[in-house]
Amino acid sequence: MAVTVQMQFTSAVTEMYQDAFVGSSMENGTTIITFDLRQHDFQQELGTQARLCWRKESYHVDVHELSTFHNPITYRFVLAQGSYLDAQNQRRYFTPEIKGVSTSQHMSHSVIRLACYLAVVCGVSLRHIALLFSALFLIPITKSSIKRWIDAIGSNLRISSKIWGGVRRSSRRHQG
Secondary structure: OOOOOOOOOOOHHHHHOHHHEEEEEEEOOEEEEEEEHHHOOHHHHHOOOOOOEEOOOOEEEEEEEOOOOOOOEEEEEEEOOEEEEOOOOOEEEEOOOOOOEEOOOOEEHHHHHHHHHHHHOOOOOHHHHHHHHHHHOOOOOOHHHHHHHHHHHHHOOOOOHHHHHHHHHHHHHOOO
16 A cells, blocks of 8 residues: 655755745655745746746756655746846746756755865765765766866965965866
C-alpha cells in the first residue's frame, strides 16, 4: 500500500517566492518544488503599476538545493519573457531574474557557499567535496565547478594580495 507523506520545507528561496509557489512533486526520486515566476509581484521590482503581459512560450530552469531529506530537492522555476507599457507608452521587455540561486551553475547559493566553506575554511580537498555532495546530498558537482566558485567568490573579496596568495596556494594544494 502506498502512502503519501507530507513535510514542511523552508529555505531562503521558498520564502522569497512564496507568492509564485505552484506545488511540489516527485520525479525520478527527486522532490521538485515548482515556482511560476509569472505569478510573482514584478510590478514592485520594476517600479510600475502597469499591467504585465507574458509570452505564451514558457521555459523552466531547474536548480539543485541542499537537502537533508532522503530525496534530493530541485527548484523548478517556470519563466517567460514579459513586457509592460511605461509612462511614455513605450513597450518595455524584461525577463524575470531568479534571486537566491545561480542559474548558470544550476545550484542554490547555499550549495555554492557550503562547497566554498568546506574548501577554504575547513581545508577539504575538491575531490572530497565532490564526493560528499554526491553521497550526502545526491548533487553531482565537479572539482572544476567548485574551483570556479572559489575563484568567483574570492575575486569579490577585498583582501591584501599577500593573504589572497596564501589562500590560492592552499586551494591548489587541496585539489587532490
